[in-house]
Amino acid sequence: MTPRARLVLGLGSLAALGALLLWAVGGLPDFGHPRGPYADLAPKIMLDERHVTNAVTGVTFDLRGFDTLGEELILFVAALGAAVLLRAQRSERAAEEAAAAEERRGPATTDALRALGAVLVGPVLLLGIYVVVHGALTPGGGFQGGVLLAGALLLVYAAGQVAGVQRVRPVALVEIADAVGAAAYMLVAIAGLVFGVAAMDNVLPLGTTGSLLSGGTVPVLSVAVGVEVTAAVTLILSELVDQMMLRGRE
């Protein structure tokens, strides 16, 4: 099909799809008035029966905990897939030894970027840990904090200290953390079967509302997801960074 024919066909289809979507918008709930009962029930259940003040994290790791199990495994498999795809290619290269020598030197970056990176790594790491462990109380949770933690590692790279990234991110350790995070989530899910009535049952003591360990399994799962997301995002980003450096030498 020529690009022109495809464009004509595409625009026609888009117009038809747009008309259908606008028709569908007419059937959506009135803006500002959620229709389902869960909009009211979920925060109440989280607060009264789970002692969790952050209803979003509560829903993610308790009411919808089983979905999040699947979501976490998607992330695990995606990191695995990206690593397999990119590494198969890397091994094809004979010049990897030379590459390693160059990686140790690292690309030249400005002093300003280097200093900013060095200053920000600590605070971003701390913020990431804070967001992960306080997921049940205040805005945040394992996914958000995990991305922050991986961002701190990427900051080391952005500051041009690629050699530093190679040291901070021993690939084997990242892979193990990835697997441990996923496995910990599975174990908590199974613990519900063993000690409770069903998988993902919240079997831990609920604690006092507002304290760090309130919410039973919710903060535990938040930390498990935090570890997994940090490792998976670091793995994916570092594989892509490796690709970029291989390409830069061609």
Place this chain on the structure above:
Amino acid sequence: MFAYMVAVWLLLVGLYGVITSRHLVHLVLCLGVMQASTYVLLLAIGWRAGGQAPIFADISSRTPVVDPVVQALTLTDIVVEATVVAVLLALTVQAHKRFGTCDPDALGALRG
């Protein structure tokens, strides 16, 4: 109402980008724009007029809040999008290595 229109617009404009794309990285990012429409749609459905964020750390438990269920769904949505983009970009790197091009049209034919 306006937010629903934004969701429709993002889906259509992203799909237009996918259809006319001449580069795989551009195509993957257009897919991201399409998926952004689902975030807007979910958050718009759960929004309550005058509602607060559903976090009771420092507000009364009787305060009206927006729907936390769709916000959790949006979180799932974002994670899935990130993983899809990661795998697609890895495939793009692989395609460029194999065939020397990132133009989707040039990659149409099967090669052994």
